[in-house]
Amino acid sequence: MTRAERSDLRKQKGCTIWFTGLSASGKSTIAIALEQHLLHLGLAAYRLDGDNVRFGLNKDLGFSEKDRNENIRRIAEVAKLFADSTTIAITSFISPYAADRKIARDLHAASGGEENEALPFIEVFIDIPVEEAEKRDPKGLYKKARAGEIPNFTGISAPYEAPEKAEIHIRSDKSTVEESVAKITEYLQSAGLIPAKA
Template identity: 60%
Template sequence: MTLQKATNVTWHEGEVTRADRQQLLGQKGATIWFTGLSGSGKSTVAVALEKALTASGHLCYRLDGDNVRLGINKNLGFSAEDRAENIRRIGEVSKLFVDTGVIVLSSFVSPYKADRDQVRALHAASDMDFIEVHMDVPLAEAEKRDPKGLYKKARAGEIKNFTGIDDPYEAPEAPELVLYSNRMSVEEEVEVLLALLSERGLLSGAA
């Protein structure tokens, strides 16, 4: 766990509760955490799910690995330490979204189990829903897709610490959902996700 460096700081409670915000929005917030190799379909399904949720009257926001690294995490690289800090920060940001009543779709390779478990624990400590979705595709398939040409560069030695090539990916042991984008269409994946969210009571009460 990250140590608290700032001293003389105290959490300041407000008078508007999470329940108040959820009632205002007519929905309950949750984090849907997509994890998997680069090219496994995380961003693709998150974009499609965001569109489907919005169309059905649910407020959601998508956090994508590259997008976050262009902003709040622009000072982080891809060492194990920087990867851990990247996931810690986005875990905290996701928690803030959930506290407002928003459904947040977080798409990150997040290769290390300990980092993902820390984000899960962060949500659990505040009684927040955290749904881990493993985008499970064979490395060969992800490398075949290679939408950004990253695997090619990693194989050529132009990129170091690339997950699946010279850095490990620790697959989730007990995710809430496993999707196989090499066997399923995006529409099928979204249908399964919506069914899970409905079972969890996250789609009730929307406009």
């Protein structure tokens, strides 16, 4: 069965919405709200995040740069499978390295062929100054990182390479969750990935 046939039968197009940003930027909060919104619209959507990936599929990985790279590679492969099934895959991971995000994007771009269009990959940059993220710090991670208790902590002792051309750029310290979900929804509508009435 071709992807187009599956899409026609399910009355939906698949894609991957890839959230990236610092810890405590609001990625998960917005991703959860987006998933709920899409499900309420009657669309198939599924969110992949640290809670459901790190303790199963990627439980063998640590937090070294090599393991982080492999973590993102596996997530990209799983998201692609969800998108290929005509589900809207929503990923919420810091994914600090531009090269890793490019691998995820290229994987989707290479999914096209004679019978199928490439799977859409929508990068959503949840942007926040590190100082603001530190103020939020719901899990106390920045405090521990500043104290040297967490090595290689993104934004403090490890780099975060911000996207230069994300499809959607949200300043989470200047937008509400509702406004952020509306912005993403409008993008999906304009791209023809969800019904315009949604």
